[in-house]
Amino acid sequence: MRNESDNDAEMNVARLASEEWGVLSLEQLRRCGLSEDMVSRRVRRGRLHRLHQGVYAVGHANVPLEGRFLAAVKASGSGAVLSHFSAAALWEMVKWDARYPEVTVKDTTPRVRARIRVHRTRFLDAKDVRRHREIPVTSPARTALDLCSQLPDRAARRAVRQSISQRLLNVGQLLEVLDRQARRPGARRLRRIVATGAVPTRTELEDAVLDVILAAGLGHPDVNTPMLLEGRRIVPDFRWPERKLIVEADSRTWHDNQLAREDDAERQALLEAHGERVVRVTWEQAISGRDQTMKRLQAAAGV
Secondary structure: OOOHHHHHHHHHHHHHHHHOOOEEEHHHHHHOOOOHHHHHHHHHOOOEEEEEOOEEEEOOOOOOHHHHHHHHHHHOOOOOEEOHHHHHHHOOOOOOOOOOOEEEEOOOOOOOEOOEEEEEOOOOOHHHEEEEOOEEEEOHHHHHHHHOOOOOHHHHHHHHHHHHHOOOOOHHHHHHHHHHOOOOOOHHHHHHHHHOOOOOOOOHHHHHHHHHHHHOOOOOOEEOOOEEEOOEEEOOOEEEOOOOEEEEEOOHHHHOOHHHHHHHHHHHHHHHHOOOEEEEEOHHHHHOOHHHHHHHHHHHHOO
């Protein structure tokens, strides 16, 4: 038979779990009024589920991704923060791919945690730490730096450019973290991304087309900068105002239907009526026909 103390503890656990993605540490359970014996009994009865040593899911083990991230942070000790690919997934810089969660701890003592990848560092400035969705996590700029130590060039560029497009971070923040962390793994790659066009592309195709543009030596275009023509707002993908040249990333996803094609034709006619030249580049042309596309863009730009 439950006593009043048990009921109070249950209410405390439920209340706190609702604020913590359903995941509590042993220390938090103790503060709620549960002894270790009470915790053990609840584990046997299926009311608590062990996720990591000293970390439990309340009620059921099927916690959301945020709960799994928070559980990994709690299991890694005081001062641990979600980092690298996991932090990038939390910030929506990349899509999560079900790998083990990654955390960073500010020390050099080896730590082994089952089903958690622990990174150790001496350099985790307060500027590099945030709390997002109630989870301690590296800042977007520090996350971008760490991500550049893991991903290949194209994927790293895409993540950085998408983050800028979403206004999650800006070039100034990237340069600031690079100044402080110049010798960190990933710093050279991130600096190269910033130097060669960390501009806010909206899609993977736009990102691929921009790489072709830069490789062709056309210089940095205006990216997704609105124009107003005859009362109509038009947003070219890439434009050089001085050349009156526009390059459009022509995606089948958005353009392969009758209405989209008619809108594209009307839009292009309006641009050309105002002296703009429009060049369209498909995914196949940007990837498989890269060299030929570079020559076509150079000819259009007169370079």
